[in-house]
Amino acid sequence: MNMDDVARRGLVLLGCGKMGSAMLAGWLRSGLPATSVWVNDPYPSDWLTQQGVNINAVLPESPAIVLVAVKPQMMADALPTLRSYGNGDTVFLSVAAGITIGTYETMLGAETPVIRAMPNTPAAIGRGVTAIVGNAQASADMMDLADNLLQAIGQVVRLDAESQMSAVTAISGCGPAYVFHLIEAMAAAGEKAGLAPELAMQLAKATVGGAGQLAEDADDSPTQLRINVTSPNGVTFEALKVLMNETDGFPVLMDRAVQAAVNRDQELSNG
């Protein structure tokens, strides 16, 4: 199965909100014909209605891929509408946090090819990272196809086991929100230190964006890049004493936040 098969047989999106739209935008940009896409969503966005895709129309008989991008809480209502595609060679590619492969097999049939994916919102600018893992019915060809599709929205990593998905969700799925909050917190602290709000926000955004890009591009590790900023007994040194404090610093806080996310993902997985 390849991209030509997707164009010929069709791609169905169940739910096209923030994540579904980010992914669809990447696929349309990379050449998937809009007429090969069917979206099932009761509240199509203005953006979606301008893309030339089929919206809430009669669905194709045997699409190559169904992207499941509804909220986990909507799954029980939404998924049964696509049960006829189960136990066939339509691949179900799910981005829903906490919905296990086993749940799909129960709802759609044990022979259904299912690939679980955890993308993130930088997908909207082609800078996402998506982790994938499939069931036994997801052939090597199907995994390659999902990998190719997802490369249109950024990097792709393959997991050894579905059990890694909670931690992946807590790091890269939710992670953009942590970084956006870091920007908010830096800008607020800049204001408190005397800067105008717009200037504080510009400095915070550009600093996080630039540092993130440097961390990805540089040969040096993030640790070395941090050391490069930190003059002995200088200004950064004093700030890092606070942020790297072993009792209430950033690592302790991040560990607690990630654990809370992992726990919530596991609650969703257990229904």
Ligand SMILES: NC(=O)C1=CN([C@@H]2O[C@H](COP(=O)(O)OP(=O)(O)OC[C@H]3O[C@@H](n4cnc5c(N)ncnc54)[C@H](O)[C@@H]3O)[C@@H](O)[C@H]2O)C=CC1
């Ligand atoms: N937003 C994010 O950063 C990430 C989200 N995800 C996962 O993506 C999924 C979607 O999340 P978002 O896009 O953020 O939510 P969203 O609320 O933006 O999108 C959900 C879409 O589903 C539609 N919908 C509701 N009921 C439906 C039904 N019965 N049939 C078809 N469509 C229906 C809604 O109209 C909406 O457009 C979730 O399962 C979430 O766990 C995964 C990774 C990152």
Ligand SMILES: O=C(O)[C@@H]1CCC=N1
């Ligand atoms: O907050 C959520 O449940 C989803 C999962 C990863 C990002 N957003």
